[in-house]
Amino acid sequence: MNSPGGNGITRREALGVVLVGSLSALLLHAPGSFLTVPTGAAATGDSLLNAGDDPAPRFRFECVTPVPEFAPLGRLEEVWANSRYTTFTDCVVTYVGDGPFVLTAEEQAVVDVVGAAGGDVSSPQQTYLLTLAASTRLDPARLAERLAQLGRPVVLGSLALAPEAPQADLFRAWLTGSP
Structure with a gap:
């Protein structure tokens, strides 16, 4: 849902930006290795926001x-x-x-x-x-x-x-x- 007045970004979009911005390009995966953050839908935070909706x-x-x-x-x-x-x-x-x-x-x-x-x-x-x-x-x-x-x-x-x-x-x- 857009912010009041219809000219803002959605809560999902805002959260996606925060999630991606705070995760940066890499996440520490295990000592000495890195896990890349997926792009596409995950880059907008959708996969993180809907993690409970999707089966494993x-x-x-x-x-x-x-x-x-x-x-x-x-x-x-x-x-x-x-x-x-x-x-x-x-x-x-x-x-x-x-x-x-x-x-x-x-x-x-x-x-x-x-x-x-x-x-x-x-x-x-x-x-x-x-x-x-x-x-x-x-x-x-x-x-x-x-x-x-x-x-x-x-x-x-x-x-x-x-x-x-x-x-x-x-x-x-x-x-x-x-x-």
Whole structure:
């Protein structure tokens, strides 16, 4: 809600500025290491303000980057919004949720796309993790090679999962054989 008169900033915006300003660019994570503060929605304080609204992350994104001791991320959107995104050459995704890894209906729908395209879905959870990792960021220098390794079914699954991903247009171009 805006301040009286409609010309101020919202309480959420003000709190976000205070949170980001007080956290600065780095947080002490452990002796001798640092954790980067995510950009995007988190930079405005939204993820900190709504921490109670969001369930704990189900996945851990270990992004390969030249940045030493880069902290893992918890959501695909955090990977895309990270200020170091363009330095990522790959991401390894693991399940870290509570209890056994059971696919949600949305996750199963992505696996179904892979299966319908002829992909290996003998382990649906592994298929989903592979597809989720493909949706993060692949090294542009090796993109065509990596997409060929993943195969058409996983690339189609990635586009079903994240049609607006930063590399989605490159994936679509690869599928059609366009440069």
